[in-house]
Each structure stands twice: as C-alpha cells, then as structure tokens.
Amino acid sequence: MKLTIARAKEWMLTFNQRIQEEKDHLTELDQAIGDGDHGLNMARGFQEVVKKIEPTNYDTLDALFKDVAMTLISKVGGASGPLYGTAFLRLSTALKAESEANREKFVEGLKAALDGIKARGKAHRGDKTMVDVWEPVVDYVQSQSTIHLSQLNELAKEKMEETKDLEAKMGRASYLGKRSIGTIDPGAASSYLLFASLADCFQKGEMD
Amino acid sequence: MDKVGIVLVSHSYDIVKGLKTLLNQVQPDVQIAIAGGDNGGIGTSAPAIMEAIESVYSEKGVVVLFDLGSALLNTEMAFEMLGEDRRIQIADAPLVEGAYAGVVEAGFGNSIEEVVEACENARHVKKINR
Numbered sequence: 001m002k003l004t005i006a007r008a009k010e011w012m013l014t015f016n017q018r019i020q021e022e023k024d025h026l027t028e029l030d031q032a033i034g035d036g037d038h039g040l041n042m043a044r045g046f047q048e049v050v051k052k053i054e055p056t057n058y059d060t061l062d063a064l065f066k067d068v069a070m071t072l073i074s075k076v077g078g079a080s081g082p083l084y085g086t087a088f089l090r091l092s093t094a095l096k097a098e099s100e101a102n103r104e105k106f107v108e109g110l111k112a113a114l115d116g117i118k119a120r121g122k123a124h125r126g127d128k129t130m131v132d133v134w135e136p137v138v139d140y141v142q143s144q145s146t147i148h149l150s151q152l153n154e155l156a157k158e159k160m161e162e163t164k165d166l167e168a169k170m171g172r173a174s175y176l177g178k179r180s181i182g183t184i185d186p187g188a189a190s191s192y193l194l195f196a197s198l199a200d201c202f203q204k205g206e207m208d
Numbered sequence: 209m210d211k212v213g214i215v216l217v218s219h220s221y222d223i224v225k226g227l228k229t230l231l232n233q234v235q236p237d238v239q240i241a242i243a244g245g246d247n248g249g250i251g252t253s254a255p256a257i258m259e260a261i262e263s264v265y266s267e268k269g270v271v272v273l274f275d276l277g278s279a280l281l282n283t284e285m286a287f288e289m290l291g292e293d294r295r296i297q298i299a300d301a302p303l304v305e306g307a308y309a310g311v312v313e314a315g316f317g318n319s320i321e322e323v324v325e326a327c328e329n330a331r332h333v334k335k336i337n338r
Contacts, residue, residue, distance in 0.1 A: 037251075073285060077251030079278040082285040085254070120281055171277060 001147055003101040005058050007201055012053060012068060014197040016046040022193060029186040033173040037078055038186040045076035045084075060099055065092035079171055080187065083121055083130065090116035107141045114138045127169035128180065130187035133159045137195050149199040156199075160184060160192035212314040212323045213239040213264030216307055217257055217274040217283055221245035223303075231307060235315040239264040252279040257286035261296060269295030269320035271310055273327060275303050295320055299327035306330040 019026070019042050027039030049071045058064040065088045073085035094109035095101050101109065114134045123129040125136075136159045141147055161184065168180035214231070216224040221244035228240050241260035246253045252274075261270050272283050283298055290296065297320055299306055306327040313326035 073289075074253065074255045075247075077246035077249070077253065077278075079281050082254060082278070082281040085285065086288075120284060 001103040001106065001202060003061065003106045005061060005064060005099060008061055008064055009053060009058075011198050011201045012046070013050060014200055015194050016050045018193040018197055019043055019046050019190065022189070026186050026189055029184055029189055032183040033168060033176055033180045034186060035078065035172050038080060038190065041076045041078055041080055042084075042190055045072050045081065048075045060097055061095040061101060062092040062097065065089075065095065068092075079121065080190070083117055083187070086116040086120040087113040103147070107138075110138050110141060121170065123170045126166060128163050128166040128173065128185045128188070129168075129170050130185070130191040132163050132166070132185065133188045133191040133195070149203050153196050153199040156192045156195040160188045163188040210266075210268065211238050211317055212268045212320050213241065213261075213266060213270040214307060214310055214314060214323075215257070215260045215264065215270055215272040216240065216242045216244070216303065217252055217260075217272060217279045218242075218244045218303065219246075219250050219252055219275060219279060223275065227304060227307060231311045234308065235311045238311050238314045239266075240311065252282040254282040254285040254289065257283055258289055261286065261290060261294075265294070265296075267295070269297065271314070271320060271323045271327060272296065272298050273301055273303050273307050273310065274298070297321075297324050299324045301327040301330050305333060309333075 023039040023043040026042060027036060030036045030038035049068050052067050052071050053064060056067065069085045069088035069092060072081050072088065076084065090112040091109040094112040095105065098105065117134060118131060121129060123131045125131055133156055137152065137156050140152060140155055163185040164183060165181060167178055168174045168176060173180045216227055218224040224242035224244040228242050231240055241264045243252065243256040243260040245251060261272065264270055274280055274283055287296055299310060309330040310323050310327040313323045
C-alpha cells in the first residue's frame with residue numbers, strides 16, 4: 001500500500017467526484033440535524049482543491065496535502081473547513097519531504113490526521129461525529145498485518161451507519177439532543193466517502 | 209500600540225460591525241478588528257480571523273472573542289497558522305458583554321491576562337437585579 005503522488009492526487013480527485021455525486025444527500029443529512037450546508041461546503045471546497053492540485057506538479061506529498069489543507073481552510077466554512085483542513089495539514093506534516101510513503105509512513109500520517117481532528121474538534125468516539133468513522137478506520141489500518149481494501153471500505157461504511165443510532169454531543173446537532181438520533185452524521189458520511197475513495201484508488205493499482 | 213487589541217469573530221458580519229461601532233464609542237483608544245461572515249455569507253473563516261489579528265497585533269497582545277460553535281474552531285485554526293510565539297488568547301465570554309468589559313479593561317493599558325479575565329467575568333454579571 002504505497003502512496004505515490006499520482007495516487008494521492010487520484011484519491012483527492014475520486015473523493016471530489018464522490019462528494020459532488022453525494023452533495024444533495026450530505027445536505028439532506030445536515031438539514032436534518034445541522035445547519036444544512038455540509039454538502040454545499042464540501043462540494044465547493046473540493047472543487048477548489050481539484051482546481052488547485054490537478055494542474056500542479058508536485059515533488060513531495062507534503063506539498064500536495066498542504067495545498068489541499070490550505071484550500072479547505074480558506075474555502076470551506078463551518079466546522080468542516082478547519083476539521084478537514086487540520087486533518088490534511090497534519091497528514092502533510094507527517095509526510096514531510098517524502099515523494100512517496102510506504103504503508104507504515106502513510107498509516108502514521110492518517111493517525112496524525114485523526115489526532116488533529118480530535119484536537120481541533122474536541123470530539124471523542126461516540127459523540128456522533130467524523131471521529132466515529134476515522135478512529136475505527138485508523139485502528140484497523142494500524143493493527144492489521146494485511147489491509148484488505150474491501151474490509152476497510154465495509155468498516156468505514158458500517159461505522160458511518162452506526163452514527164445513526166447515536167445522540168449528538170458536538171456541534172449544532174447537539175442542540176437537538178435525543179432528536180438527533182435516527183440520522184447519520186453528515187461528517188461521518190463524508191468521511192466514509194473519503195475512505196471509500198482511498199480504497200478505490202488502491203484497488204485500481206498494485207498493492208503490497 | 210500600548211494597549212491590548214481586541215478581535216471580534218462572528219458568523220455574521222453585521223453583528224461584529226455593529227458591535228465594533230458600539231465599542232469604539234465606549235473606548236476609542238483600543239484597536240478593534242472584526243472577522244465576520246465567510247465569503248460574503250454566514251460563517252467564519254480562519255484566514256479572515258488571522259488577518260484581523262495581524263491588523264491590531266502588538267507586543268501587548270490580542271484577545272479574541274467569538275459568538276458560536278465553529279467560530280472557535282476557526283479561531284484556533286488561525287492561532288495555529290500564526291504560530292505559537294504570538295501573544296494571543298481566546299476569551300470564553302458572551303460576545304457583547306465580554307467585549308464591552310474587555311475593551312474597558314484594555315483601555316486602562318492592562319495586560320492581556322487581565323483583559324481576558326475581564327471578558328470572562330462578564331459571564332457572571334446579572335443584567336437585572338431581582
């Protein structure tokens with residue numbers, strides 16, 4: 001599972017495509033329990049990310065992910081801008097000066113990204129946030145000797161769906177208390193798309 | 209600038225624009241900057257907050273007050289981008305009352321810690337004596 005610059009770019013492009021396709025669905029989820037702008041914000045933000053990274057030639061992974069982060073921080077409002085922005089900023093820092101990352105290095109980067117999300121949002125697992133997808137996925141890639149991409153995809157999906165039964169403890173949704181139960185968390189939904197896109201990109205290429 | 213600067217962060221430009229006008233009247237000698245809204249709409253933006261902090265920054269430091277939820281995330285993001293060596297602090301206070309108290313305190317030339325404390329104490333002020 002080697003992350004090259006080409007594959008990292010493809011990951012972001014695929015994620016953007018999924019976000020654009022699922023924009024209305026993400027918005028619906030956010031209208032139910034948040035302020036209704038998650039789909040729109042993510043779609044606008046990643047459109048800008050693609051515009052920035054697609055024509056640019058990168059020598060290192062950290063330069064690519066830093067551009068992703070800075071674009072999200074400046075273009076995406078609400079909580080998702082600083083949260084996804086922090087995640088990609090930490091991933092960038094972890095991959096400093098690397099033109100490709102082996103599995104160990106990449107997993108380290110994902111863990112740093114998760115820690116960044118938790119530090120920024122102060123959410124814990126079970127609070128009905130993106131952490132409910134990120135943490136189990138990072139645990140999985142850290143603990144398995146062989147990463148099965150279909151398993152990774154399934155796990156992310158399952159954890160996203162489990163947020164439906166949780167009561168929101170963070171953000172606007174927490175104002176709803178028990179009424180937030182019954183809807184999937186929009187941040188968990190977009191995080192699932194991120195990891196589904198990642199699994200997709202690796203599936204297309206060779207694995208080790 | 210020999211006084212602590214104040215930055216007001218809100219999801220709405222109009223809220224902080226109006227609040228700044230009010231505070232300027234209370235204490236015209238304190239530098240106040242605002243970061244309200246995001247790309248012309250409702251929201252907050254880390255780069256806008258960064259810019260606001262820079263515009264009133266001095267050795268005395270800057271205190272930031274915010275309105276709701278993600279304004280805090282974006283303020284902390286702005287702090288991270290500005291670097292750790294800056295004298296900047298967030299006050300956990302109601303925006304209007306806290307900023308009012310903070311501006312008065314800053315006007316005396318007091319330290320950043322005292323300004324933060326003044327802002328945060330505004331939380332306990334009763335508006336009606338019953």
